[in-house]
Amino acid sequence: DAKTTQPTSMDCAEGRAANLPCNHSTISGNEYVYWYRQIHSQGPQYIIHGLKNNETNEMASLIITEDRKSSTLILPHATLRDTAVYYCIVSPTTGNQFYFGTGTSLTVIP
């Protein structure tokens, strides 16, 4: 079962930062936070993951609170192509068994 809570939907203006929250209050010490997204009719796509520290890559930044009970995925300059369902997942360090939940449907508005 999914161990995360995300808002059902969000809107973001094109060019602005999109901040997608995720609550994972029961996260265990050996569990990572993963973010994936699914653009309509495509397979999910990996975005980023982290354990304790904040992480950044070419796609996004991941901010994890100090108590690790919540995190925020940041898309710094949202484009129309970022419209997708975003999934926050917690999983043990091997990261092999994912339960995707319902995710957040992000709509980027022109």
Place this chain on the structure above:
Amino acid sequence: DAGVIQSPRHEVTEMGQEVTLRCKPISGHDYLFWYRQTMMRGLELLIYFNNNVPIDDSGMPEDRFSAKMPNASFSTLKIQPSEPRDSAVYFCASSTLALRGEQYFGPGTRLTVT
């Protein structure tokens, strides 16, 4: 690399027929996952393999579903007999431990059972 390859991309079959979905993982990946996605239940993990061995099949809905991985480059998901409620998009994904949870998904097979 061509990525994860799935075939067919679309399958329409009649209730009671056998359906076989195929997946070729990315070369060098030793984990393979089968997922099912429906509007009602979202994206569900059905089964996953490590080094061609099934590790967890607790997500397989019932005995009508079976999955095999005869070698490192090929896996099948079979439904026999198929039912209308099996209609869904079936995704295959592959990974390796070094990727620490980064799974690569195929384009999916859209199955319609009439």
